[in-house]
Amino acid sequence: MSIERGRDDERVWQREDVSGVDGSVCEGWGDERGERADTVCVPDVWPVPDVWKGGVVWGSALAVSDTILGDVPESEVKSETWIVCPDTHVAPVGSVEGGIDPRADSVLKQAIRIVRPDGFVHIGDVGEWESASHWQWTKRKRPPFEFMKPLIMADVRAVNKWLDEIDRELDKAGTTKRMVTEGNHEVWCDNFAIEEARPEFGAKALMRIKERGWEWHEHGEFAKIGKLNLTHGGHFTGLHHAYKTVLGLSASCMYGHFHNVESAHVMHLGGAHGAWAIGCLCKMRKKFLGGKPTSWSHAFGIVHVEANGQFHVEVVDIFDGVAYMYGRRVEAK
Numbered sequence: 353m354s355i356e357r358g359r360d361d362e363r364v365w366q367r368e369d370v371s372g373v374d375g376s377v378c379e380g381w382g383d384e385r386g387e388r389a390d391t392v393c394v395p396d397v398w399p400v401p402d403v404w405k406g407g408v409v410w411g412s413a414l415a416v417s418d419t420i421l422g423d424v425p426e427s428e429v430k431s432e433t434w435i436v437c438p439d440t441h442v443a444p445v446g447s448v449e450g451g452i453d454p455r456a457d458s459v460l461k462q463a464i465r466i467v468r469p470d471g472f473v474h475i476g477d478v479g480e481w482e483s484a485s486h487w488q489w490t491k492r493k494r495p496p497f498e499f500m501k502p503l504i505m506a507d508v509r510a511v512n513k514w515l516d517e518i519d520r521e522l523d524k525a526g527t528t529k530r531m532v533t534e535g536n537h538e539v540w541c542d543n544f545a546i547e548e549a550r551p552e553f554g555a556k557a558l559m560r561i562k563e564r565g566w567e568w569h570e571h572g573e574f575a576k577i578g579k580l581n582l583t584h585g586g587h588f589t590g591l592h593h594a595y596k597t598v599l600g601l602s603a604s605c606m607y608g609h610f611h612n613v614e615s616a617h618v619m620h621l622g623g624a625h626g627a628w629a630i631g632c633l634c635k636m637r638k639k640f641l642g643g644k645p646t647s648w649s650h651a652f653g654i655v656h657v658e659a660n661g662q663f664h665v666e667v668v669d670i671f672d673g674v675a676y677m678y679g680r681r682v683e684a685k
């Protein structure tokens with residue numbers, strides 16, 4: 353019996369040639385996150401090797417992948433680094449409620465150059481989208497579309513200008529994987545598009561997500577980096593939302609929406625899970641707050657993901673335009 357192991361761009365694999373059993377060959381493979389895996393035996397009546405039984409019997413992708421990855425020398429295991437960007441609330445110059453903080457923006461862009469991540473995910477509230485907000489029309493009738501259109505297009509230009517800048521930074525850094533999980537402010541655009549029967553005014557279309565080649569996740573859905581789930585946030589609210597999130601999901605999750613930094617860990621019988629709220633990058637003085645102090649702070653996430661899906665989180669705090677990453681002081685320009 354001979355065993356051959358290797359890896360290519362998409363999967364780790366193991367081929368086992370079983371002599372003496374009709375010359376049968378069995379192959380097992382899984383991707384690095386353990387999300388796709390399969391086992392093929394030829395002929396299919398061939399007995400499953402003990403080493404793969406867990407995966408085959410349970411039909412578990414992870415079991416197959418973990419078994420195989422366990423035998424791959426560490427030097428051959430490919431890990432990934434991601435930058436996770438929280439609420440930016442990009443808005444046109446002069447916006448009363450919205451806008452990205454320019455110093456936080458500068459630190460984020462420098463982080464892309466330093467980290468050169470494999471992937472970048474924006475976890476929603478990309479734009480403020482004040483023009484599409486239903487809140488401004490609670491005591492007034494919303495004007496006709498012809499009046500609204502120029503206001504919305506001003507927001508569209510501001511948001512796309514910023515996304516273009518990020519795309520250019522990511523191109524230079526060689527970052528090929530890009531995702532966004534829709535925020536509740538993007539939903540304002542979706543609602544406007546539905547009410548006006550103009551699907552081209554939905555957030556995904558307005559931000560040209562498809563043309564940019566970004567992966568899109570609807571509001572409330574979860575993207576995934578290894579075993580870490582990512583979403584905009586808001587499923588679990590109130591005091592100690594990180595603790596509620598990790599308990600409620602029984603899984604690890606990184607999210608934004610609350611604009612504050614908070615984390616919690618729990619040990620379940622199924623393993624250790626964590627939840628991280630990673631602050632925001634938006635301006636923190638808002639008219640609607642009426643001068644009320646908040647717990648908001650500027651931050652973003654760096655996530656290192658190992659080939660078996662295990663991950664390590666760094667929440668990078670930005671205070672007064674200064675952050676530290678990989679031991680290096682980074683100051684807003």
Ligand SMILES: [Fe+2]
Pocket residue numbers: 439441477609610611
């Ligand atoms: Fe937000």
Ligand SMILES: [Fe+2]
Pocket residue numbers: 439477535536537584608609610
């Ligand atoms: Fe939000």
